[in-house]
Amino acid sequence: MSEPISNGKLEVVGVGPGDPELMTLKAARLIEAADVIAYPTNSDGQSFARDIAASHLSEQVEIGFYLPMRTERAPAQIAYEGACGKIAAELDAGRAVVLLCEGDPFFYGSAMYVFARLAETYPVSVTPGISSLTACAAAIGRPLASRSDVLSVIPATLDEDRLREAISKADSMAIIKVGRYFSKVCHILEELGRAQQAVVIESATLNAERISLLDGFAEDERPYFSTILVGPTTESFVRLPGAKLS
Amino acid sequence: MSEPISNGKLEVVGVGPGDPELMTLKAARLIEAADVIAYPTNSDGQSFARDIAASHLSEQVEIGFYLPMRTERAPAQIAYEGACGKIAAELDAGRAVVLLCEGDPFFYGSAMYVFARLAETYPVSVTPGISSLTACAAAIGRPLASRSDVLSVIPATLDEDRLREAISKADSMAIIKVGRYFSKVCHILEELGRAQQAVVIESATLNAERISLLDGFAEDERPYFSTILVGPTTESFVRLPGAKLS
Numbered sequence: 001m002s003e004p005i006s007n008g009k010l011e012v013v014g015v016g017p018g019d020p021e022l023m024t025l026k027a028a029r030l031i032e033a034a035d036v037i038a039y040p041t042n043s044d045g046q047s048f049a050r051d052i053a054a055s056h057l058s059e060q061v062e063i064g065f066y067l068p069m070r071t072e073r074a075p076a077q078i079a080y081e082g083a084c085g086k087i088a089a090e091l092d093a094g095r096a097v098v099l100l101c102e103g104d105p106f107f108y109g110s111a112m113y114v115f116a117r118l119a120e121t122y123p124v125s126v127t128p129g130i131s132s133l134t135a136c137a138a139a140i141g142r143p144l145a146s147r148s149d150v151l152s153v154i155p156a157t158l159d160e161d162r163l164r165e166a167i168s169k170a171d172s173m174a175i176i177k178v179g180r181y182f183s184k185v186c187h188i189l190e191e192l193g194r195a196q197q198a199v200v201i202e203s204a205t206l207n208a209e210r211i212s213l214l215d216g217f218a219e220d221e222r223p224y225f226s227t228i229l230v231g232p233t234t235e236s237f238v239r240l241p242g243a244k245l246s
Numbered sequence: 247m248s249e250p251i252s253n254g255k256l257e258v259v260g261v262g263p264g265d266p267e268l269m270t271l272k273a274a275r276l277i278e279a280a281d282v283i284a285y286p287t288n289s290d291g292q293s294f295a296r297d298i299a300a301s302h303l304s305e306q307v308e309i310g311f312y313l314p315m316r317t318e319r320a321p322a323q324i325a326y327e328g329a330c331g332k333i334a335a336e337l338d339a340g341r342a343v344v345l346l347c348e349g350d351p352f353f354y355g356s357a358m359y360v361f362a363r364l365a366e367t368y369p370v371s372v373t374p375g376i377s378s379l380t381a382c383a384a385a386i387g388r389p390l391a392s393r394s395d396v397l398s399v400i401p402a403t404l405d406e407d408r409l410r411e412a413i414s415k416a417d418s419m420a421i422i423k424v425g426r427y428f429s430k431v432c433h434i435l436e437e438l439g440r441a442q443q444a445v446v447i448e449s450a451t452l453n454a455e456r457i458s459l460l461d462g463f464a465e466d467e468r469p470y471f472s473t474i475l476v477g478p479t480t481e482s483f484v485r486l487p488g489a490k491l492s
Contacts, residue, residue, distance in 0.1 A: 024267065
């Protein structure tokens with residue numbers, strides 16, 4: 001399955017959760033072989049996806065496109081249209097283009113919108129990446145799910161009623177996109193008696209990685225860039241600061 | 247976060263879903279640097295995890311341990327005890343040991359039992375791998391989940407009532423461990439009106455990879471080594487044989 005990179009084709013490539021070593025061999029090969037590298041940036045022109053892949057970049061042409069975060073849908077759509085136009089022009093010129101995506105492209109990623117537009121016209125392949133989900137489970141030393149557990153992946157962006165419903169129905173769960181919704185999530189987990197099984201992972205796989213029990217947060221403290229994993233019952237082996245596990 | 251490999255430490259390493267290029271750079275480095283490589287085998291001594299990692303093996307000592315599949319719990323427990331004993335002896339002798347795991351170690355993997363036992367005594371780290379989940383989504387060109395979808399990961403090994411309940415509550419879902427439970431899963435998806443949104447992925451990322459609509463299976467046909475992804479509604483972009491997407 002290790003096809004060479006093709007002219008006029010778009011490769012949508014997951015670069016993993018943050019640690020550059022958690023890129024796949026395939027991602028590294030495709031990025032190094034590409035003519036053009038595209039990636040989303042914030043309003044300052046910085047790109048987490050590019051940072052992860054940086055050591056594989058050299059002579060490639062780079063296309064950064066500003067992607068507004070957490071805003072109403074319209075501005076993001078305009079950004080996607082712009083990015084698609086630039087990428088299409090490179091593909092029309094017969095260049096091999098790689099689109100970099102944090103984590104995995106099809107796990108709640110924004111690359112799917114670019115994919116949906118361009119796949120109608122151009123050949124496109126997707127290379128999966130390590131998602132924050134499995135990276136967080138590895139970090140805390142606790143399985144995401146095992147045996148016949150149902151695992152629910154729940155975006156904290158749900159409105160409060162739907163979030164409560166989803167959490168109340170779940171066995172094992174991963175709550176993603178926590179960001180500014182931390183208080184809402186905490187409140188519901190406490191209300192439903194699941195807070196004791198919850199572990200907060202911030203900046204997974206980066207030097208700034210921090211692992212805490214949900215209970216460990218001060219009233220006014222907020223985690224940054226975090227995922228909350230909640231075990232099914234009272235699963236035991238969780239790696240916490242000061243634990244024997246190295 | 248790229249620590250060197252340590253003597254007397256166990257590295258539990260996910261090697262991804264099958265394509266050797268979907269191993270991470272970190273997995274390749276740890277495997278190449280290890281003194282000892284341990285992996286589960288079938289009753290013929292064959293190991294899918296070892297096959298995936300084969301090109302990174304040279305002088306390492308190898309420990310294959312036979313792991314009975316889909317049987318009652320007791321025989322597997324005995325196999326784990328045996329594997330743990332052998333691995334512990336290597337760690338006691340100060341060797342760097344890597345345990346290979348298909349997919350991701352903590353996503354319904356069996357490595358968690360070895361981890362749970364040995365982490366009480368020895369330093370252990372876990373390196374996440376690409377799970378079959380994101381590999382399957384990449385293969386069919388359809389997001390696993392997006393925006394505020396809740397994603398349910400449902401093992402087909404659940405008994406029929408619990409399986410029906412889990413499927414009936416789910417928006418987007420990935421049904422894993424399908425194997426010999428294919429008929430049961432099909433029946434429930436049809437009963438609940440979700441069969442039209444279901445795609446079957448066999449041998450994801452391998453040369454034998456095959457993608458079919460659930461409807462495409464003949465009455466007596468059974469998929470091999472498969473995952474079933476079910477979209478939330480009528481998501482459009484699915485890559486099927488003969489589709490324009492390359």
